[in-house]
Amino acid sequence: MILRLRSDADPHERDRLVTVLRDYGLEVTVLTRGGDTVIGLNGHALPDAFADDLAGLPIVESVLRPTKPYRLAARSVRPEGTVVQVGSVRIGDREPVIIAGPCTVESREQVIRTAEAVREAGGSLLRGGAFKPRTSPYSFQGLGERGLELLAEARERTGLPVVTEVLDSEQVELVAQYADMLQIGSRNMMNFALLRKVALTGKPVLLKRGFAATVEEWLLAAEYLLAAGNDQVVLCERGVRGFETATRFMLDLNAVPLVRQLSHLPIVVDPSHGTGLRELVPAMSLAAIAAGTHGLMLEVHVQPDAALVDGRQSIDPATLADLVRRVRAIRAVLEEAVTV
Ligand code: PEP
Numbered sequence: 034m035i036l037r038l039r040s041d042a043d044p045h046e047r048d049r050l051v052t053v054l055r056d057y058g059l060e061v062t063v064l065t066r067g068g069d070t071v072i073g074l075n076g077h078a079l080p081d082a083f084a085d086d087l088a089g090l091p092i093v094e095s096v097l098r099p100t101k102p103y104r105l106a107a108r109s110v111r112p113e114g115t116v117v118q119v120g121s122v123r124i125g126d127r128e129p130v131i132i133a134g135p136c137t138v139e140s141r142e143q144v145i146r147t148a149e150a151v152r153e154a155g156g157s158l159l160r161g162g163a164f165k166p167r168t169s170p171y172s173f174q175g176l177g178e179r180g181l182e183l184l185a186e187a188r189e190r191t192g193l194p195v196v197t198e199v200l201d202s203e204q205v206e207l208v209a210q211y212a213d214m215l216q217i218g219s220r221n222m223m224n225f226a227l228l229r230k231v232a233l234t235g236k237p238v239l240l241k242r243g244f245a246a247t248v249e250e251w252l253l254a255a256e257y258l259l260a261a262g263n264d265q266v267v268l269c270e271r272g273v274r275g276f277e278t279a280t281r282f283m284l285d286l287n288a289v290p291l292v293r294q295l296s297h298l299p300i301v302v303d304p305s306h307g308t309g310l311r312e313l314v315p316a317m318s319l320a321a322i323a324a325g326t327h328g329l330m331l332e333v334h335v336q337p338d339a340a341l342v343d344g345r346q347s348i349d350p351a352t353l354a355d356l357v358r359r360v361r362a363i364r365a366v367l368e369e370a371v372t373v
């Protein structure tokens with residue numbers, strides 16, 4: 034059950050209500066954003082009469098009984114949508130956000146040059162992996178903490194906030210010291226211990242879709258973050274496994290309007306992993322914008338053919354700059370299409 038409180042609810046009254054609900058034996062999650070408070074209740078079957086009593090309290094605006102297995106992530110909880118703030122960047126607002134950078138931090142020169150190119154192209158966030166989830170244990174696993182230091186240096190030089198992946202529960206504190214946003218990768222979407230630990234840092238989270246996960250499973254993974262009290266969650270569609278072998282994954286653009294309908298959380302699209310082929314990245318980026326994505330996550334390398342990881346799907350800085358220009362053009366047309 035979910036309670037939405039009135040925007041003028043007195044914080045003392047709210048705290049009293051939370052105490053009473055906890056004393057009643059319920060697990061209580063409180064999410065506050067601006068003046069808006071949502072309380073999630075989990076516990077034994079709650080009788081209708083109890084819901085009616087709660088609905089009658091002066092500070093309660095409405096009582097929702099979600100019909101889907103995810104509750105706090107459901108659209109009805111925050112019909113106006115959630116805006117996730119990373120530094121001064123707002124994800125989930127009107128303008129799509131460009132998150133770009135190398136797949137993997139390889140060297141100081143590589144990450145600084147790429148970050149500068151991302152900023153010049155009009156990107157808003159710098160991505161880059163320091164700890165890499167590689168299918169083979171013999172592949173390059175990333176620079177680790179040195180990679181985090183280089184990302185922090187790139188942030189200092191460019192002003193771009195940094196998003197980077199945390200692979201393991203034991204790394205959460207270390208990565209959180211450097212990152213502005215923590216990425217949970219596709220292979221870890223269902224690592225529930227990691228989800229809980231990442232949520233508790235209070236940092237914004239980029240939650241990639243497991244490549245064999247349904248949209249419902251993905252939203253339930255997001256629910257773990259929300260139920261731990263962190264509503265700063267951005268979903269990232271990055272392609273799922275299908276029968277096609279000509280592309281690396283199948284980019285599921287259905288997920289964009291679907292997730293926007295089902296959940297209040299912002300969704301971004303990663304056409305780099307979704308296609309695996311750099312020549313497909315611009316077209317699928319524009320398609321994602323037309324489908325209503327709140328942003329794009331793009332792999333960029335100053336010398337894609339020399340990249341240590343994912344070079345085949347990485348675009349170069351000139352392609353990024355051209356793509357950002359075309360994203361803006363498509364946005365302007367869409368704006369016109371909906372306002373005319
Ligand atoms: C990445 O973003 O570099 C990455 C490893 O992505 P995914 O978890 O989607 O494979």
Ligand code: MN
Nearest residue numbers: 136332342343
């Ligand atoms: Mn990659």
